[in-house]
Amino acid sequence: MRHLLTLQDLPRDTLERLLDAAQALRPDALRRGPHRPLRGLTVANLFFEPSTRTRASFQLAAQRLGADVVNFDAESSSTRKGETLVDTLRNLEAMGAGLFVVRHTHSNVLAALAGAAAETSSVVSAGDGRTSHPTQGLLDMLTIRQHKGEDFSRLSVAIIGDIRHSRVARSDVEALRTLGVRDIRIAGPESLLPDADAEAFHGTRTVHDLAQALDGCDVVMMLRLQRERMDEGLVSSLEEYYRDWGLSPEALALAKPDAIVLHPGPMNRGVEIADAVADGPQSVILDQVSNGVAVRMAVLEALAR
Numbered sequence: 001m002r003h004l005l006t007l008q009d010l011p012r013d014t015l016e017r018l019l020d021a022a023q024a025l026r027p028d029a030l031r032r033g034p035h036r037p038l039r040g041l042t043v044a045n046l047f048f049e050p051s052t053r054t055r056a057s058f059q060l061a062a063q064r065l066g067a068d069v070v071n072f073d074a075e076s077s078s079t080r081k082g083e084t085l086v087d088t089l090r091n092l093e094a095m096g097a098g099l100f101v102v103r104h105t106h107s108n109v110l111a112a113l114a115g116a117a118a119e120t121s122s123v124v125s126a127g128d129g130r131t132s133h134p135t136q137g138l139l140d141m142l143t144i145r146q147h148k149g150e151d152f153s154r155l156s157v158a159i160i161g162d163i164r165h166s167r168v169a170r171s172d173v174e175a176l177r178t179l180g181v182r183d184i185r186i187a188g189p190e191s192l193l194p195d196a197d198a199e200a201f202h203g204t205r206t207v208h209d210l211a212q213a214l215d216g217c218d219v220v221m222m223l224r225l226q227r228e229r230m231d232e233g234l235v236s237s238l239e240e241y242y243r244d245w246g247l248s249p250e251a252l253a254l255a256k257p258d259a260i261v262l263h264p265g266p267m268n269r270g271v272e273i274a275d276a277v278a279d280g281p282q283s284v285i286l287d288q289v290s291n292g293v294a295v296r297m298a299v300l301e302a303l304a305r
Protein backbone atom coordinates (compact mmCIF):
# COMPACT_ATOMS: atom_id res chain seq x y z
CA MET A 1 0.00 0.00 0.00
CA ARG A 2 1.63 3.27 -1.10
CA HIS A 3 -1.20 5.77 -0.50
CA LEU A 4 -4.47 5.55 1.44
CA LEU A 5 -7.04 7.86 -0.13
CA THR A 6 -10.25 5.84 0.14
CA LEU A 7 -11.64 2.53 1.43
CA GLN A 8 -13.41 1.91 -1.85
CA ASP A 9 -11.99 -1.25 -3.41
CA LEU A 10 -9.66 -1.88 -0.46
CA PRO A 11 -9.60 -5.70 -0.33
CA ARG A 12 -11.18 -7.28 2.73
CA ASP A 13 -7.97 -9.00 3.82
CA THR A 14 -6.06 -5.68 3.69
CA LEU A 15 -8.77 -3.95 5.70
CA GLU A 16 -8.82 -6.76 8.28
CA ARG A 17 -5.03 -6.79 8.51
CA LEU A 18 -5.09 -3.06 9.30
CA LEU A 19 -7.71 -3.66 12.01
CA ASP A 20 -5.65 -6.53 13.47
CA ALA A 21 -2.53 -4.34 13.47
CA ALA A 22 -4.42 -1.48 15.14
CA GLN A 23 -5.81 -3.82 17.78
CA ALA A 24 -2.30 -5.06 18.53
CA LEU A 25 -1.05 -1.45 18.76
CA ARG A 26 -3.74 -0.40 21.25
CA PRO A 27 -1.44 -0.66 24.30
CA ASP A 28 1.13 1.61 22.60
CA ALA A 29 -1.49 4.07 21.35
CA LEU A 30 -2.07 5.95 24.59
CA ARG A 31 1.52 6.30 25.75
CA ARG A 32 4.91 6.19 24.12
CA GLY A 33 6.20 2.61 24.15
CA PRO A 34 9.36 0.94 22.91
CA HIS A 35 7.94 0.25 19.40
CA ARG A 36 9.62 2.97 17.22
CA PRO A 37 9.66 1.65 13.64
CA LEU A 38 9.24 5.10 12.05
CA ARG A 39 12.41 6.55 13.57
CA GLY A 40 14.04 8.68 10.85
CA LEU A 41 10.80 9.30 8.93
CA THR A 42 9.21 12.76 8.77
CA VAL A 43 5.42 12.99 8.67
CA ALA A 44 3.85 16.26 7.47
CA ASN A 45 0.30 17.05 8.61
CA LEU A 46 -1.37 19.35 6.06
CA PHE A 47 -4.84 20.37 7.19
CA PHE A 48 -6.79 22.84 5.07
CA GLU A 49 -9.91 22.42 7.23
CA PRO A 50 -10.35 22.50 11.01
CA SER A 51 -9.79 19.28 12.95
CA THR A 52 -9.34 18.20 16.54
CA ARG A 53 -9.42 14.38 16.59
CA THR A 54 -7.85 13.53 13.24
CA ARG A 55 -4.99 16.00 13.40
CA ALA A 56 -4.06 15.28 17.04
CA SER A 57 -4.30 11.52 16.59
CA PHE A 58 -2.18 11.47 13.42
CA GLN A 59 0.43 13.57 15.25
CA LEU A 60 0.40 11.29 18.29
CA ALA A 61 0.42 8.18 16.11
CA ALA A 62 3.51 9.38 14.22
CA GLN A 63 5.30 10.44 17.40
CA ARG A 64 4.50 7.21 19.22
CA LEU A 65 6.07 5.31 16.32
CA GLY A 66 9.20 7.46 16.56
CA ALA A 67 8.69 9.74 13.52
CA ASP A 68 9.38 13.48 13.37
CA VAL A 69 6.23 15.52 12.72
CA VAL A 70 5.73 18.82 10.90
CA ASN A 71 2.36 20.39 11.63
CA PHE A 72 1.80 22.66 8.66
CA ASP A 73 -0.53 25.56 9.45
CA ALA A 74 -2.43 26.34 6.27
CA GLU A 75 -3.59 29.74 7.55
CA SER A 76 -0.05 31.05 8.11
CA SER A 77 1.62 29.19 5.24
CA SER A 78 2.77 30.47 1.86
CA THR A 79 -0.31 28.91 0.26
CA ARG A 80 -1.90 32.20 1.43
CA LYS A 81 0.53 33.95 -0.95
CA GLY A 82 -0.52 31.76 -3.84
CA GLU A 83 1.87 28.82 -3.58
CA THR A 84 0.28 25.71 -5.01
CA LEU A 85 -0.31 22.56 -2.99
CA VAL A 86 1.99 20.59 -5.28
CA ASP A 87 4.80 23.11 -4.73
CA THR A 88 4.09 22.97 -0.99
CA LEU A 89 4.43 19.20 -1.04
CA ARG A 90 7.62 19.31 -3.10
CA ASN A 91 9.20 21.86 -0.74
CA LEU A 92 8.37 19.70 2.27
CA GLU A 93 9.77 16.67 0.41
CA ALA A 94 12.96 18.68 -0.14
CA MET A 95 13.19 19.05 3.65
CA GLY A 96 12.95 15.28 4.06
CA ALA A 97 9.23 14.72 4.66
CA GLY A 98 8.12 11.40 3.21
CA LEU A 99 4.60 10.85 4.47
CA PHE A 100 1.85 13.43 3.98
CA VAL A 101 -1.38 13.45 5.97
CA VAL A 102 -3.79 15.74 4.13
CA ARG A 103 -7.29 17.08 4.76
CA HIS A 104 -8.87 19.27 2.12
CA THR A 105 -12.32 20.69 1.42
CA HIS A 106 -12.24 19.83 -2.25
CA SER A 107 -12.52 16.25 -3.42
CA ASN A 108 -9.83 15.05 -5.81
CA VAL A 109 -7.10 17.36 -4.45
CA LEU A 110 -5.59 14.41 -2.62
CA ALA A 111 -5.44 12.25 -5.73
CA ALA A 112 -3.65 15.06 -7.56
CA LEU A 113 -1.15 15.41 -4.71
CA ALA A 114 -0.54 11.66 -4.62
CA GLY A 115 0.08 11.78 -8.37
CA ALA A 116 2.62 14.57 -7.97
CA ALA A 117 4.45 13.09 -4.98
CA ALA A 118 7.92 11.58 -5.30
CA GLU A 119 8.04 7.81 -5.72
CA THR A 120 9.30 7.49 -2.18
CA SER A 121 6.49 9.58 -0.67
CA SER A 122 3.06 8.50 0.53
CA VAL A 123 -0.17 10.45 0.92
CA VAL A 124 -2.88 9.49 3.40
CA SER A 125 -6.28 11.10 3.48
CA ALA A 126 -7.38 12.81 6.68
CA GLY A 127 -10.68 13.79 5.00
CA ASP A 128 -11.21 14.34 1.30
CA GLY A 129 -14.01 16.79 0.51
CA ARG A 130 -17.24 14.95 1.02
CA THR A 131 -16.02 11.76 -0.64
CA SER A 132 -13.96 9.90 1.93
CA HIS A 133 -12.43 9.76 5.39
CA PRO A 134 -10.76 6.35 5.31
CA THR A 135 -9.09 6.32 8.72
CA GLN A 136 -12.40 7.33 10.32
CA GLY A 137 -13.99 4.36 8.55
CA LEU A 138 -11.27 2.06 9.88
CA LEU A 139 -11.50 3.31 13.46
CA ASP A 140 -15.28 2.93 13.36
CA MET A 141 -14.90 -0.68 12.18
CA LEU A 142 -12.36 -1.40 14.91
CA THR A 143 -14.75 0.02 17.51
CA ILE A 144 -17.66 -2.07 16.22
CA ARG A 145 -15.46 -5.19 16.14
CA GLN A 146 -14.35 -4.68 19.74
CA HIS A 147 -17.98 -4.56 20.89
CA LYS A 148 -19.74 -6.91 18.45
CA GLY A 149 -17.10 -9.43 17.40
CA GLU A 150 -15.54 -10.25 14.06
CA ASP A 151 -18.65 -11.56 12.25
CA PHE A 152 -20.28 -8.44 10.81
CA SER A 153 -22.67 -10.36 8.56
CA ARG A 154 -25.54 -10.45 11.09
CA LEU A 155 -25.29 -6.83 12.17
CA SER A 156 -27.93 -4.21 11.47
CA VAL A 157 -26.35 -0.78 11.23
CA ALA A 158 -28.18 2.55 11.08
CA ILE A 159 -26.34 5.67 9.83
CA ILE A 160 -28.40 8.73 10.74
CA GLY A 161 -28.17 12.44 9.94
CA ASP A 162 -26.59 14.49 7.17
CA ILE A 163 -25.68 11.63 4.88
CA ARG A 164 -25.54 13.73 1.73
CA HIS A 165 -22.53 15.80 2.79
CA SER A 166 -20.79 13.20 4.94
CA ARG A 167 -17.44 11.72 3.94
CA VAL A 168 -17.64 9.63 7.14
CA ALA A 169 -20.88 8.00 5.96
CA ARG A 170 -19.31 7.15 2.61
CA SER A 171 -16.21 5.55 4.13
CA ASP A 172 -18.28 3.71 6.75
CA VAL A 173 -20.61 2.26 4.12
CA GLU A 174 -17.64 1.13 2.02
CA ALA A 175 -16.04 -0.60 5.01
CA LEU A 176 -19.29 -2.12 6.31
CA ARG A 177 -20.04 -3.58 2.87
CA THR A 178 -16.51 -4.98 2.59
CA LEU A 179 -16.88 -6.64 5.99
CA GLY A 180 -20.16 -8.28 4.94
CA VAL A 181 -22.90 -6.19 6.60
CA ARG A 182 -26.15 -6.79 4.72
CA ASP A 183 -28.48 -4.47 6.64
CA ILE A 184 -27.18 -0.90 6.32
CA ARG A 185 -29.88 1.71 6.88
CA ILE A 186 -29.37 5.28 5.74
CA ALA A 187 -31.68 7.78 7.44
CA GLY A 188 -32.14 11.53 7.65
CA PRO A 189 -34.30 14.38 6.41
CA GLU A 190 -35.05 14.18 2.69
CA SER A 191 -32.88 17.26 2.02
CA LEU A 192 -29.85 15.57 3.59
CA LEU A 193 -30.11 12.20 1.87
CA PRO A 194 -27.88 11.28 -1.06
CA ASP A 195 -29.23 11.07 -4.57
CA ALA A 196 -30.98 7.77 -5.14
CA ASP A 197 -28.38 6.72 -7.68
CA ALA A 198 -25.33 7.64 -5.55
CA GLU A 199 -22.93 4.79 -6.15
CA ALA A 200 -21.28 5.16 -2.74
CA PHE A 201 -24.54 4.07 -1.10
CA HIS A 202 -25.19 1.10 -3.33
CA GLY A 203 -26.58 -1.80 -1.29
CA THR A 204 -27.94 0.34 1.54
CA ARG A 205 -31.59 0.89 2.44
CA THR A 206 -32.92 4.43 2.73
CA VAL A 207 -35.30 4.96 5.65
CA HIS A 208 -37.35 8.12 6.06
CA ASP A 209 -38.21 7.84 9.73
CA LEU A 210 -36.01 7.64 12.85
CA ALA A 211 -38.04 4.88 14.53
CA GLN A 212 -37.75 2.65 11.45
CA ALA A 213 -34.03 3.32 11.23
CA LEU A 214 -33.43 2.34 14.84
CA ASP A 215 -35.82 -0.62 15.02
CA GLY A 216 -33.85 -3.60 16.35
CA CYS A 217 -30.49 -2.37 15.14
CA ASP A 218 -27.12 -3.33 16.68
CA VAL A 219 -25.08 -0.27 15.79
CA VAL A 220 -26.26 3.35 15.65
CA MET A 221 -23.92 5.75 13.87
CA MET A 222 -25.00 9.36 14.39
CA LEU A 223 -23.59 12.09 12.17
CA ARG A 224 -22.96 15.74 12.88
CA LEU A 225 -25.56 18.13 11.54
CA GLN A 226 -23.37 20.46 9.53
CA ARG A 227 -24.85 23.75 10.73
CA GLU A 228 -23.87 25.50 7.54
CA ARG A 229 -26.67 23.42 5.96
CA MET A 230 -29.16 25.58 7.85
CA ASP A 231 -27.86 28.63 5.97
CA GLU A 232 -28.44 26.70 2.76
CA GLY A 233 -32.06 26.17 3.81
CA LEU A 234 -31.71 22.38 3.97
CA VAL A 235 -32.81 22.22 7.62
CA SER A 236 -35.61 24.38 9.03
CA SER A 237 -34.57 24.66 12.69
CA LEU A 238 -32.36 22.90 15.21
CA GLU A 239 -35.41 22.25 17.43
CA GLU A 240 -37.26 20.50 14.61
CA TYR A 241 -34.16 18.55 13.69
CA TYR A 242 -33.80 17.25 17.25
CA ARG A 243 -37.49 16.42 17.45
CA ASP A 244 -37.41 14.39 14.22
CA TRP A 245 -33.86 13.03 14.09
CA GLY A 246 -32.20 13.54 17.48
CA LEU A 247 -31.07 10.43 19.35
CA SER A 248 -32.80 10.69 22.74
CA PRO A 249 -32.81 7.87 25.32
CA GLU A 250 -36.42 7.12 24.30
CA ALA A 251 -35.45 6.80 20.64
CA LEU A 252 -32.42 4.65 21.44
CA ALA A 253 -34.73 2.24 23.31
CA LEU A 254 -36.05 1.19 19.86
CA ALA A 255 -32.67 -0.34 19.01
CA LYS A 256 -31.50 -3.62 20.55
CA PRO A 257 -30.84 -3.32 24.30
CA ASP A 258 -27.12 -3.92 23.71
CA ALA A 259 -26.87 -1.57 20.71
CA ILE A 260 -23.83 0.69 20.64
CA VAL A 261 -23.83 4.37 19.67
CA LEU A 262 -21.06 5.94 17.59
CA HIS A 263 -20.47 9.54 16.56
CA PRO A 264 -17.37 10.73 14.68
CA GLY A 265 -17.37 14.13 16.43
CA PRO A 266 -17.57 16.98 16.80
CA MET A 267 -20.98 16.50 18.40
CA ASN A 268 -23.80 19.02 18.47
CA ARG A 269 -25.26 18.06 21.82
CA GLY A 270 -29.02 18.56 21.93
CA VAL A 271 -29.20 18.72 18.13
CA GLU A 272 -28.38 15.24 16.77
CA ILE A 273 -27.72 13.54 20.10
CA ALA A 274 -28.88 13.99 23.70
CA ASP A 275 -26.34 14.37 26.50
CA ALA A 276 -27.80 11.31 28.21
CA VAL A 277 -27.00 9.19 25.14
CA ALA A 278 -23.64 10.75 24.30
CA ASP A 279 -22.45 10.17 27.87
CA GLY A 280 -24.54 7.06 28.54
CA PRO A 281 -23.63 3.39 28.90
CA GLN A 282 -24.25 2.52 25.23
CA SER A 283 -21.99 5.27 23.91
CA VAL A 284 -18.63 4.12 22.50
CA ILE A 285 -17.72 7.59 21.25
CA LEU A 286 -14.55 7.96 23.31
CA ASP A 287 -13.51 4.41 22.34
CA GLN A 288 -13.63 5.66 18.75
CA VAL A 289 -11.28 8.48 19.68
CA SER A 290 -8.77 6.16 21.40
CA ASN A 291 -8.98 3.72 18.51
CA GLY A 292 -8.19 6.60 16.17
CA VAL A 293 -4.62 6.74 17.44
CA ALA A 294 -4.12 2.98 17.09
CA VAL A 295 -5.64 2.89 13.60
CA ARG A 296 -3.49 5.79 12.43
CA MET A 297 -0.41 4.09 13.85
CA ALA A 298 -1.29 0.95 11.87
CA VAL A 299 -1.86 2.95 8.68
CA LEU A 300 1.37 4.96 9.00
CA GLU A 301 3.34 1.79 9.65
CA ALA A 302 1.79 0.04 6.64
CA LEU A 303 2.53 3.01 4.37
CA ALA A 304 6.10 3.36 5.62
CA ARG A 305 7.03 -0.24 4.74
Ligand code: CP
Pocket (backbone or CB within 6 Å): 050, 051, 052, 053, 054, 055, 127, 136, 264, 265, 266
Ligand atom coordinates in the same frame (compact mmCIF):
# COMPACT_ATOMS: atom_id res chain seq x y z
N1 CP B 1 -13.99 12.80 13.19
C1 CP B 1 -13.26 13.85 12.76
O1 CP B 1 -12.82 13.89 11.60
O2 CP B 1 -13.08 14.83 13.70
P1 CP B 1 -12.15 16.12 13.46
O3 CP B 1 -12.82 16.96 12.41
O4 CP B 1 -12.08 16.80 14.80
O5 CP B 1 -10.82 15.64 12.98
